[in-house]
Amino acid sequence: MRLRYITAAWRMSVRELLRSRIALILFLVIPALFFAVILLTTTHKEIGFKLASVSEDAFIRVSQRREALVFIGLAAVGLLTSFLALNLTQKHAAANRRLVLCGYTTSELLAAKFLTLAGLIVGIGVYLSSLLLLFFRPGRLLLVFLGFILAGFVYGSYGLMVGALFRRELEGILFIVLLANIDIGWLQNPIYYADAQNKFIIRHLPAYFPSQVSMTAAFSGHSVLAPLWGGLVYGSLLLLAAALVFGWKMRIRK
Amino acid sequence: MVTVVDVRNVAKSFGRKRILKDVSFSVCRGEMAGIVGENGSGKTTLLKTIVGLLAPAAGEVIVQEKVGYCPQEMLVFDTLTVDENFAYFAAAYGLRQASGPGGWRGRESLLLSRFGFAAYRDSLVSNLSGGTRQKLNLSLALLHEPGLLILDEPYSGFDWETYLHFWDFAEELKAAGKSFLVVSHFLHDRSRFDTVYELREGVLRCA
Numbered sequence A: 001m002r003l004r005y006i007t008a009a010w011r012m013s014v015r016e017l018l019r020s021r022i023a024l025i026l027f028l029v030i031p032a033l034f035f036a037v038i039l040l041t042t043t044h045k046e047i048g049f050k051l052a053s054v055s056e057d058a059f060i061r062v063s064q065r066r067e068a069l070v071f072i073g074l075a076a077v078g079l080l081t082s083f084l085a086l087n088l089t090q091k092h093a094a095a096n097r098r099l100v101l102c103g104y105t106t107s108e109l110l111a112a113k114f115l116t117l118a119g120l121i122v123g124i125g126v127y128l129s130s131l132l133l134l135f136f137r138p139g140r141l142l143l144v145f146l147g148f149i150l151a152g153f154v155y156g157s158y159g160l161m162v163g164a165l166f167r168r169e170l171e172g173i174l175f176i177v178l179l180a181n182i183d184i185g186w187l188q189n190p191i192y193y194a195d196a197q198n199k200f201i202i203r204h205l206p207a208y209f210p211s212q213v214s215m216t217a218a219f220s221g222h223s224v225l226a227p228l229w230g231g232l233v234y235g236s237l238l239l240l241a242a243a244l245v246f247g248w249k250m251r252i253r254k
Numbered sequence B: 001m002v003t004v005v006d007v008r009n010v011a012k013s014f015g016r017k018r019i020l021k022d023v024s025f026s027v028c029r030g031e032m033a034g035i036v037g038e039n040g041s042g043k044t045t046l047l048k049t050i051v052g053l054l055a056p057a058a059g060e061v062i063v064q065e066k067v068g069y070c071p072q073e074m075l076v077f078d079t080l081t082v083d084e085n086f087a088y089f090a091a092a093y094g095l096r097q098a099s100g101p102g103g104w105r106g107r108e109s110l111l112l113s114r115f116g117f118a119a120y121r122d123s124l125v126s127n128l129s130g131g132t133r134q135k136l137n138l139s140l141a142l143l144h145e146p147g148l149l150i151l152d153e154p155y156s157g158f159d160w161e162t163y164l165h166f167w168d169f170a171e172e173l174k175a176a177g178k179s180f181l182v183v184s185h186f187l188h189d190r191s192r193f194d195t196v197y198e199l200r201e202g203v204l205r206c207a
Helices: A003-018 A021-041 A064-090 A093-102 A106-133 A141-165 A169-187 A190-194 A199-203 A208-219 A225-249 B043-051 B082-093 B104-114 B130-142 B160-175 B187-192
Strands: A046-050 A059-063 B003-014 B017-028 B032-036 B058-063 B067-070 B148-152 B179-183 B195-200 B203-206
Touching: A003 A064, A003 A106, A003 B082, A021 A064, A021 A106, A046 A064, A046 A190, A059 A064, A064 A106, A064 A141, A064 A169, A064 A190, A064 A208, A093 A106, A093 B082, A106 A141, A106 A225, A141 A169, A141 A208, A141 A225, A169 A190, A208 A225, B003 B043, B003 B179, B017 B043, B017 B058, B017 B179, B017 B195, B017 B203, B032 B043, B032 B187, B043 B058, B043 B067, B043 B148, B043 B179, B067 B130, B082 B104, B082 B130, B104 B130, B130 B148, B130 B160, B160 B179
Parallel strands: B032 B179, B032 B195, B067 B148, B148 B179
Antiparallel strands: A046 A059, B003 B017, B003 B058, B195 B203
């Protein structure tokens, strides 16, 4: 991989993203909208749930609103990063292939796109953590933020893979919405999880580890090391899958 | 004569449909070769196979020169400006030096002026007309001064004046020893080619 090539592609990728009005609107509006819905629909009534990655006995009682704010924060990161990552690999796919024909390698292009995505994930994570602070201060804010970053990494990698796989936007969006809605938007909510009949499926969905990091850090003093590693491995596997699909789609017969 | 492209017994199918059947031909240095044929006859598939975008089912393609490929579709970045597209492709070609003698900026200026779209240098591609986008699409293939130009209907959408400018420029490049393989469906283009091949139902014949 040649650094000069990656830097040039990264610069262009960032410019493209900054010129996308819909991306900027989504970036600013979605988190605020999600938090507003939580504020309008929840109360401070106490609710109890178990932390799946800690112990079946670790029962925690917290404000319904606070739990929902962290949960919806994770959902916002997952949805936003996967949509924006989809855009990075799907849009201009044919022009990207022309770049490969002209001398880029697929790994250089993907590295540039991932760098753009990484910046985006940090931006969304910082924005969401700042919004969260307006309503309450979680126990370990930095680790909650880390959970947001991890959700962005896992779902961003998934978005890159889906974008590389499907040529048309509709299929890509459908695949993202289906998974994100079921996983990060529903099953990973500890309130649902606590009494779920089949926890095996939930534990193997992409948002399991990131949501455990944020929830555990926000409402307990337990270690988040295990879900942190789990999330990193999960995200790396999805990124590897994205790299393979992207490489296959961009292949050139030399 | 030095052969710059040698296509030997190339076949290509999509599913059960055979697009190219045992296609063989070659292009020599300084030659202007044209491929004509009806819509769907396999011209674009043949060019894509030569440049490496498609793999042949049989046969082989040997290319001995640095290739400049202008695809039929406008494969440019429409959320970037014209100048940024040039910079992106210059990076892809590995052109290090931007300014100064021999730098790609000079080449960019030349192409912008030869095809008459210098005024759009800082415009977003999404705001350009189809013809101007095609000028960019073609210019990106010429940026790195390739020895072999493989052009798939390079002047579709051009006005008459730009079309004539294109051929003037092509003649200059040919005189400088560059080789061309051009797909065209214009009958009046035939006189401009040294060799004309006709592709019909996947079979290539010298017309």
